[in-house]
Amino acid sequence: MAAQGHRGRFAPTPSGPLHFGSLVAALGSHLEARASGGEWLVRIEDVDPPRVVSGAADDILRTLEAFGFEWDGPVMYQSRRGGAYEVALDRLLRLDRVYPCTCSRKFLAERARRGVDGPVYPGTCRARRPGALQAALRLRVPTGRIVFEDGLQGRIACEVSRECGDFVLRRADGVWSYQLAVVVDDAEQGITHVVRGADLLASTPRQILLQRLLGLPTPAYLHLPVVLDPHGDKLSKQTLAERVDARAPLPALQAALAFLGMPTDRSVTTVAEFWSMARAVWSPTRLPPVRGKRLPPACLD
Ligand code: GLU
Ligand code: ZN
Numbered sequence: 173m174a175a176q177g178h179r180g181r182f183a184p185t186p187s188g189p190l191h192f193g194s195l196v197a198a199l200g201s202h203l204e205a206r207a208s209g210g211e212w213l214v215r216i217e218d219v220d221p222p223r224v225v226s227g228a229a230d231d232i233l234r235t236l237e238a239f240g241f242e243w244d245g246p247v248m249y250q251s252r253r254g255g256a257y258e259v260a261l262d263r264l265l266r267l268d269r270v271y272p273c274t275c276s277r278k279f280l281a282e283r284a285r286r287g288v289d290g291p292v293y294p295g296t297c298r299a300r301r302p303g304a305l306q307a308a309l310r311l312r313v314p315t316g317r318i319v320f321e322d323g324l325q326g327r328i329a330c331e332v333s334r335e336c337g338d339f340v341l342r343r344a345d346g347v348w349s350y351q352l353a354v355v356v357d358d359a360e361q362g363i364t365h366v367v368r369g370a371d372l373l374a375s376t377p378r379q380i381l382l383q384r385l386l387g388l389p390t391p392a393y394l395h396l397p398v399v400l401d402p403h404g405d406k407l408s409k410q411t412l413a414e415r416v417d418a419r420a421p422l423p424a425l426q427a428a429l430a431f432l433g434m435p436t437d438r439s440v441t442t443v444a445e446f447w448s449m450a451r452a453v454w455s456p457t458r459l460p461p462v463r464g465k466r467l468p469p470a471c472l473d
Contacts, residue, residue, distance in 0.1 A: 178210025180365045182236075182243075183354065185217045186228035189415035190235040192424065193369065193399040199428045200396045201367035202241060203454040211244040213361050219250040219353045238418040239425060240443040248361060250353050257348045260356045260386055261341060264311065265302060269385060270341065272307035273297040284337075288330070289374040292337035310338040311382070318377040323394030324459050325370070330377035339378055351378050359388040370395040370462045397462045399431060422446060429453075433460040 182198045184190065190198075205212040214236070216229045233247065264270050275296055284291030298312060313336070319329040341352045358366065358379075373395045383390045416424040425446050426436050434453045440446050 178205055178208035178365055179213065179361070179363050180205030180210060180367055181213040181215055181358070181361060181363050183215040183217050183357075183368070184232050185220075185223060186232060187223045187225055188228055190232045191415055192428065195239070195416050195424055196399055196428045196431055197367070197369050197396060198236065198241060199425070199450075200432055201365075203450055204365065204367050204394065204456065206451060207454050208365075210365070212242075213245055213248070213363070214243040215248040215250065215357055215361065217250050217350070217353070219253075219348050219350065221251075221347065224251075235416065235418040239416075239421040240447050248357060250348075250357065253353065253357060253360075254348070256356050256360060257342075257352055260352060261309070263386055264341065267385060269312045270302055270309050271297060271300045271312055271338075272302060272305060273300070273310045273338075273340075274305070274307045274344070287335040287337065289336060292335070293339065295338060298338065306344055308340050308344045309342045311341050313338050313381065318380050320376065320380055320390070320393060322373070322376075323367075323392060323456060325373060325395055325462060328373070328377070332377050332381050335374075336378055351375060351382060355379050355382040355386065355388065358391060359383070359386075363391050365392045365394070367394045367396060369398045371398050394456065395462065396432065397460055425450075433458045
């Protein structure tokens, strides 16, 4: 698909039913796309088989439908995109940016220091040549800061080589990394605007770096506040966040809109009325500041 105008997307991982946190991301990205007269696509991020729960993708899509979301074009499934990820990996191999790594989790847990998003690979295998052996493949990350302007968080500047280090492109079991898959697929779907939870803010510099190496365009990014549970942790399928009730869309839609800082009209009684009200009140300038995981001060310019 060619990029024309504004094109947003919602990219859930089908590790469980749609929960309130993902509803917020779906609603924010949808309203932002439609407010600009743009398109909105859905991609199922089922790239990591052990995390995929059978039936969850259909369940998420049915819930989105029940909530009145309408998406453009066919749903993309990452589980069918291996060929495209292979092409991207080949390109990085030709740039001499890929090497095999056989370091164990235990070794890394002992050796690696913590960066913005977990352990920073210490570079142990960096000099190795790609070969046939069964190993994780890592990107040899160049030094230099990645700088971008987030639609809500402002200017972000991150030295990926220091904050993340050489990150994994494909695991030793053959599973493609989220970072590689999301970059290849955002480009394939012609996404111009990525609106998603701020829990992914720390991933964006790695994704922009991959876009540059692969010669792909960089979309605009806006990272929304993340819904936290009473302990201050992100709501996620892993922490068994409660699913939203597909039979009662209105209360959840109203709560998601209110969470995003928009005024809600309690006199709304149907999903159709909700959507016309939500489109009318949506304005990114009303979004509340981010709560939850942020980049360290070093990355906030
Ligand atoms: N699949 C990711 C998640 O469900 C979102 C990826 C993205 O929006 O870039 O957390
Ligand atoms: Zn290694």
